Structure formats: structure tokens, C-alpha cells
Amino acid sequence: MTDVSVFGNVAKDIQTKSILEPDARTRRRNAAEARFRLWGAIAVALGVLALVGLLASIFSNGLSSFRQTYVTLDVFLDPAKLDKDGSRDPASIAKVSTFGYTPLIEKALAEAMAAKGISVDGMNAKAASELISKEAPASLRNHVIANPSEIGETVSFDLLASGRIDGYYKGRVTMESAALDRNTSPEQLQLAERLKEAGILTTRFNWDFFTAPDASDTRPEASGLGVAILGSAYMMLIVLVLSLPLGVAASIYLEEFAPQNRFTDLIEVNIANLAAVPSIVFGILGLAVFINFAGLPQSAPIVGGLVLTLMTLPTIIIATRAALKAVPPSIRDAALGVGASKMQSIFHHVLPLAMPGILTGTIIGLAQALGETAPLLLIGMVAFVREYPAGPPDGFFDPASALPVQVYNWTQRGDPAFVERASGAIIVLLVFLILMNLIAIILRRRFERRW
């Protein structure tokens, strides 16, 4: 009887119209379907938009750091000031501090302005010379110490313009903001415009950004990534040399030899957990074990490299094991069948076939390590380092910086010009990452075999 009554209820809803004409309920359900689908599409669009927004923000802020404003001046290297005893001895020239060079630049600028007939009301020679970076006398001094024979001659130099003038040509500083700024004035900007018309002041590609060391808070225009790139390269070298053999060896054991027992399980659980430990905890480990216990120096690439090695190992082990697993057992069986030992079958046959997969995993692990910041902060890589580390292996123990840490460092500075520098450094970092990932993709495409 129940069946009949149920049937009767349903029967009331049964369509009496054509099936091609949907009723209200079907329309509702179809609308819900379309809505749900739309939500999905919106979510995907949001995800892609987030990526685009992120990259657009970084690039719009950072691309200008690859251009830099320079003032080209003919500086007379006055022997009366730079080399009083006339010996041309680098040691005695070095006694003249950077303050001794400032008047030379001031004079050269005044002469250049006079020659081109440029003058701006309310600007004396001293105020005009503030157009030029405080770093300029130091670089002039370094040049003279390196080339003492040029003393007494007039040499043409490209001197850095000050950060505010540089910012004016990148749209960061305007006449209005300059009027409120203690470090520059609208008059200076007008003068800069006149100098640009006269061809003395130019904005061009900034090679120094890749080679120069960091600079102090007040000289953003002179800061560069040289030490950071070198430090990162050293650390990547250490990570590669240590984690690739260790990771491959561990994977071979776990995948090919390890018996099913407690010890193997312990290792497996450990590797799975290490992959999920927050990176900052590795920094604490580095500080406690490598610096406080083993007494390795702070801020040194060796400590950073060791910490990043431990972080990268799980990635490499997981990738290597997947690659080893992908080699079909028939290869091993064939090798064993013609009399190879187990070790021979693995090292002569399985490992070479798994190599593309292993290298791909290694490069991806290295790319992760390259972008890692938090553990490096704890082992003292935030220190202000202006000296280039020595060549390897001694340089591994010298203080250095790293690309992502340099970004962090610059975000902590007051001058807004450092935001541009930090974004520029990120672009450099991203370019390295893209290159590494491209290599990994090409390796995979070209050498990966499907069995």
C-alpha cells in the first residue's frame, strides 16, 4: 500500500507539459548547476589573478632598479691634494680620506655647469654637489688608489647620482614631494633637469646592481647584490655537493636494500616528518648545533649551506626514490640474470636510468633552498656585509649575505629607494628560480623514459 501512496504523491509532480520545456524545479537545479560551475571558474580565476597580481606588484616596483642615474664629469685629479709628497706611492695616497675627494667632485661639477652655462637660482656649488651620491668620493678614491699614475690628469668618471635624483627619473620623487623632503629640494631637481638636457646626467642600465656590495642606509643608489649573489652561489654549491650524494645514497638503501623492519620504518617516518618541519626550526637547529656547539662562524655560507642541505635532503630523497621506483624490475632482473651482483645492477643499470629523475628532483630542491629565508636569519646572515667573501673553500667561512636575506634586509631600511632595490632583488631571485625550473623541465622532457 505504501508504494501506491508514494506513487500517488510523485504523480502530482509528474510533468504534464513537453519534456523540452523544463519545469520550475529543473530550472532551479540547472541554475544551481550553472552557479556552482561559475564559482569554480571564479576560484580558478582568483588563483591565477593572485599570481598575476603578485608578479605585477613585484615587477612594477622592481624593474626600475635595473636602471640608474649617473653624472658624467671630467674630474681633475689634483696632485696637490691627492699626493702631497709626489711619490705616487699607493700607501701614501691611501692616507687621503674620502673627504679629500669631495672638493674635487664639487669643483668638476661647478666647472661643467659653468661650461654649459647652467645655473639655478639659490644653488651654490655645495648644494649642487649634493646631486651626486655620497658614495662617489669613495669610488673615486678606490679608482685613484688602483691607478696612481692618473694623478695630475683629468679623467672622465660616471658618478652615481644621489638616491633622490635617481628616484626623480623613476617617478618616485616629484617636485611636490621634494619640497617636503629634507634630503633634496625642487631646485636640485630643476638643476638635474638642466644637466640632463646638457647630457651630463644620464639614466642607463645598472650593471652595478649585480656586482656592487650592499651600501649603508643613506646610500641606496650604491647598493647592489654582488655579495648576496656570491653568498647564495656558495651555499647552493655546498647544498649540491652534500645533499646529492647523501640523498641518492639514502634513497638507494631505502628503495633497494632496506629490509622491512623497525629501523627502516623509523627512517621513513623521519624523512616524511622532516619534509614538514617549518623552515625556521632548521634555523634554530643550525644556530644550536653548527654555531653554538660546533663553533662554526656566524653569517658564513658554510653554516647556511649545511642548514639548507638538511632541509633539501627530504625533497631529494623523495624524488630519487620515485625515480628509482619508476625503473622497471625487468632491468634489475636482466642484470642479475647475467651474473651482476646486486650492487652492480644498481650502480651500472638502475641508477643511470633513474638519473634524469634524480637531477630534476635535485634542481627543484635547490630552487627551494635558494629562496629560503627564515633559517638564514637565525644563523646571522642578516649582518651588514660589504666585503666579498674569498674564493672557495676559504670563502665558505667568510661572512656573506644571501639573495632572499638581502631582500629582507632592504625591507627593514627607512629610505623608500630600498623598496625598489628589494623588488629588484626579488626579480633577480625569480629569474634564477625560473631558469632552474626550466632546466629541470627540459631535463625531464628530454631524458625521461616512460616504460
Add this chain to the structure above:
Amino acid sequence: MSVGLIFLVVLVLAAAGYFVGRARALSLSAQSGRKLHSLPSYYGQTVALFIAVPAFFVLIAWLFIQPIVIDSRVNGMVPDSVIPDGGARSLVISDVRRIANGLDAVLSRDAIDESALTDGSIDFSSIRGRLADVGVALVGDVPTEVFEAAKAYRQGAKFGNMMMTVAVLLVAIAFGAWSYTWIRPDMRARNISETFIKALLIASSTVAILTTAGIVGSLVFETINFFKMYPASDFFFSTVWNPQFRGGSDLGIWPLLWGTLYISLIALLVAVPIGLMIAIYLAEYASKAVRSVAKPMIEVLAGIPTIVYGLFALITVGPFLRDYFAQPMGLGSSSSSVLTAGLVMGIMIIPFVSSLSDDIINAVPQSLRDGSYGLGATQSETIKKVILPAALPGVVGAILLAASRAIGETMIVVLGAGAAAKLDLNPFEAMTTVTVKIVSQLTGDTEFASPETLVAFALGLTLFVITLGLNVVALYIVRKYREQYE
């Protein structure tokens, strides 16, 4: 000899051992007319392994032990009287180390003879200025005992270094010679070298265990030190975080934990709906072309370093939220806020949710879908009523993994969340997290053996336990779920 040079010498010795061992095996077999048990190269390999591996172990062990031995000896030379009031012994010892390193630099720069140090013709007053020249600036008066200790430290390091060179090379040569004399045509060289290599493989796979042990050991050890100086009950139950340079700090974990959880919650509120919908759309609706473009783009989000997100939060998202939401609504004027960090972190963990959920949705058997369609359900009804319930455990696992990632994240919150530790509900306020405080307490200038620094280890341990717990639960759920359909 420097470590690098010793390393190279041992490598060269090993390479030489390979050829010598191989040649000896061949000549012995030619003399006696007996066939070799293994291929000739295995005899060389055995000798090379015996030269290199024990020597490297000695080298590494020596590098670890020498500083400890020297430190303890120098420690004995520094009497308690020279330790300043309120200062720590470890600071004096680190001064000793710095002076010792500075002396090296002074000697090499000024070309002073080694003997000048020992015969006392250079005393501390004359060398102080020179130390400053090479970048070792000393604060306050350094007593002569410390200077003497620094000289002893230097001597000890020098002597230790020499002994290390001798010991490593001796071990290399002794083991090499021993394995060399061992070579006979019937020696099972392949088996020996393979056993050796297998031992090395096992040793490398224990690195994972050692790392975990190192992490747990260092965290627990320093946390115990911390709790000796600061009561554990205050740490776990106090709601005030207020570290002071001169002691008397309040170091309650709750404000930090609250900030961490609040930011992670916002991140999950952003990432879970978006990530789940992305996974559903890509798995169920998207055409092949859309999927092949959108999936990698979403996954790129996971490959971008967190410092990039941090900068994004600092220069774009933070000011945007402040100018268009917080200030017009009168909710705050800080560009670093819980919402800034939460939003950006949400973007970062979208791919963690979406990729794993995508895999899990794909793992739901097609028969379930077909059954649902056969009953007349629309696609969205099938997803909501059949696929999601079936995939729920796996999705929960994915969300837990994302949560653990969010809780342990550092750079986004360092740059985006601010440094003020407070218990507040306003998402436009700057708050701080456990990870931010680990960074700030360990990178500050406070001395190491103070509760203000050591608290970082207790925070680290808390963080480690929370993320590990979340991960274990998540992996358990995901694994259990996978078994269901296999």
C-alpha cells in the same frame, strides 16, 4: 694544513691507492698464475675506500671534538673574578675566541713573529689598538687573564690543527697500507667493497634520524635551560608578552599563539574555499586545455619563495588594506595587520589545498559518479552529495597540512603582521606570531644565556610539536582514506 687541503690530499691518496691496488692485484695474479676472484678494479676500489672513508670520519669527528676540548681547557683558565657582575661566562669565553682569531689576523698583517707572543714582548696594551685595526673591537677593559686565555686558545687550536693533519693522514696511510698488503688473487674484493659501500648507504640514510635527533635535542636542551630561568607556568599561562633587556620580562606564550592561530584561521578562510573550488573545477569541469594551463599556474604559487609573498604583503596588500578599508572604517592605521598577513598567506597555501584535493577527488572511483548520474543528478549535485562526502577525509587531511604550513610560516608574518604582541579581535590591528618572535629574540643583541633569548627555543619547541602533531594526524587521515578505494 687547512681542512680543504687535507680533504684534497686524502682524495689524491685514495686515487693513488686505487691504481696501486689494481696494479698489485694484476701482478700478483700474473705471478702466481691464479685467476683473480673479482675484477681488478674492485681491488683498487677496496684500497681507495679504506684510505678515504676512515680518514674522513676521523676528520669530521676531530672537527667536532676539538672546539669542545679547547673550550673546556680555556674555561678553566678564566677565573671567576674576571667575569663582570651580571655578565655571563659564555660572553667572556666568546671574547677569548675573538681575541684569539684577531691575534691571527694581527700576526699575519703586521708580519710579527710567532715567538713575540710567547716571550712576552707583545703585551696586551700594545696589541689592543692593532686588534681594533683588524676588526676586533673590544668593549671595556679586558683583563690579562682573558688575554692569556686567548693565547692558550690560539696555541691549542694550532696544536690541535697540526695533530689533526697528522692523525688524518696517518689513518689514511695506515688503513691503505693494511688493505694493500691484504690483496691476494683469492681475496673477495668485490664482496668487501660492496659491503663497505652498503655500510656507507646505511650511514647516509641515518642522516634523517640524526637531523631529527639534532632538532629535538637542541630544542629540548635549551628549553630546559629556559625553564630553569623562567617558570614554565608563567610561559604557558601568562597572557602578557613583554621582554625587557634588563630582566624582569613577561614571556607568556598566549598573545603569540593567538596571533598565530588568528592569522592561520584567516589564511584558511581564504585558501580552503578557493582551493577546494579550484580542485573541483579542475577535476570535474575544466577542459583539458584549461586544466593544462591553469593547474601549473596555480602550482607556481607554491614554488614562489615566501620572502616574495612577504614583500607583496609589505608594499602592496598592507597599504591597500589600510587606505581602502581600515582607515575609512576607522579600524586602525597600521599597514601591517592580521588581515594583511592572513590574506597573503591564504594565497600562498591555495596550491597546498588545491593540489592535494585534486588528487583525492580524482581518486574517487568513476563508478560513484556514474551511479549518481544514472539516478538523474546534475553534475554539481553529484559533486556535493557524492564526491565530496567520499573525498572528505582526504580533503580534511589536505586542509590540516595547509594549516600546519600556515602556522610554521615565517617571512610573510615577519613582513606583514607586525611585532606587537596582543590579544585582540580587530583584524586590522598589527599582531605577532610565534615565528616572528623566534626571529626577533634570536637576532637581537641580548646575550645568549638569558631567558629573553632562550625563550625562542621554547617557542620553537611549541611550534615543532604543533606542526608535527598536525602533520601526523593529516598523513594518517590521508593514508587511511587512500586505502579505502585501493
